[in-house]
Amino acid sequence: MSGILASIFALILLLGNGTSAYRCQNVTITIPKTDIGVIEIIDLGYANITTAEEYQISGTLCLPNSGKPKIVQLLLHGVTYDRRYWDFPYGSGTYSYPKAAVDSFGFATLAIDRLGTGQSSWPPTLETAPNQQVATFHSIADQLRKGRIGGIAFEKVVAVGHSRGALLIEYWAAVFPTDMDHIVLTGWYRDVDITTSVYKRFYSELVPVGQVHPNMEAPDSNYVTLSTEDARISFFFHSPMYDQ
Ligand SMILES: *[C@@H]1O[C@H](CO)[C@@H](O)[C@H](O)[C@H]1NC(C)=O
Ligand SMILES: *[C@@H]1O[C@H](CO)[C@@H](O)[C@H](O)[C@H]1NC(C)=O
Numbered sequence: 036m037s038g039i040l041a042s043i044f045a046l047i048l049l050l051g052n053g054t055s056a057y058r059c060q061n062v063t064i065t066i067p068k069t070d071i072g073v074i075e076i077i078d079l080g081y082a083n084i085t086t087a088e089e090y091q092i093s094g095t096l097c098l099p100n101s102g103k104p105k106i107v108q109l110l111l112h113g114v115t116y117d118r119r120y121w122d123f124p125y126g127s128g129t130y131s132y133p134k135a136a137v138d139s140f141g142f143a144t145l146a147i148d149r150l151g152t153g154q155s156s157w158p159p160t161l162e163t164a165p166n167q168q169v170a171t172f173h174s175i176a177d178q179l180r181k182g183r184i185g186g187i188a189f190e191k192v193v194a195v196g197h198s199r200g201a202l203l204i205e206y207w208a209a210v211f212p213t214d215m216d217h218i219v220l221t222g223w224y225r226d227v228d229i230t231t232s233v234y235k236r237f238y239s240e241l242v243p244v245g246q247v248h249p250n251m252e253a254p255d256s257n258y259v260t261l262s263t264e265d266a267r268i269s270f271f272f273h274s275p276m277y278d279q
Contacts, residue, residue, distance in 0.1 A: 052249040070174040081140035093154035113198030117153030160257035
């Protein structure tokens with residue numbers, strides 16, 4: 036009996052010692068051509084975009100070290116970010132969403148670079164419109180349920196979005212409501228008025244990606260990002276409530 040207690044105690048010490056009980060791996064998900072260009076969202080003016088290629092979506096899949104999770108959370112980042120938004124490489128896990136969701140609660144998480152961002156495919160900008168984004172989510176949810184990503188056939192898919200990721204989940208849920216079992220929308224509200232001065236200021240700070248990241252080659256000049264770190268801080272962080 037005391038042997039078991041001692042082992043449990045040792046295990047707790049081990050976990051409490053910074054050894055995590057979850058693991059992450061980078062994955063590349065192919066979105067087949069048959070899954071692309073199939074959705075029309077006419078009221079947005081993005082109808083029937085066709086594409087020559089399949090897409091590759093880069094993601095990070097995190098799983099608990101033990102047990103087989105039934106639920107996966109698909110994490111969709113906001114504008115000017117990529118999947119690192121969910122696990123900032125800063126502060127040894129202080130800002131890690133997977134650390135909380137996977138380590139503490141036993142969910143699986145899959146954070147992706149949305150089409151046209153990070154390490155995923157960068158097609159011409161017209162192809163990164165909401166209907167193509169939704170087409171990639173639809174394909175990924177299907178692949179998650181079929182066990183094609185990470186080898187686990189998940190029973191439930193939870194769509195978790197931040198800001199534009201949340202907006203895109205609204206479109207996704209409207210077109211394919213049975214793709215997701217739950218949705219979590221953060222940093223977003225319904226009545227955003229993009230004509231207000233803060234948005235005008237935001238747009239005025241956007242520059243072609245190549246100006247900020249000379250090593251990143253965009254297919255056209257509509258690929259933009261924020262001009263400076265100061266601009267990012269002024270739009271997305273609330274001084275002095277952030278670490279730097
Ligand atoms: C995933 O790829 C990124 C960038 O290429 C790298 O920094 C990170 O360590 C990789 N993560 C894992 C779990 O291998
Ligand atoms: C898009 O394609 C569908 C199916 O082929 C067609 O019914 C629809 O009229 C097309 N929409 C536009 C705006 O071209």
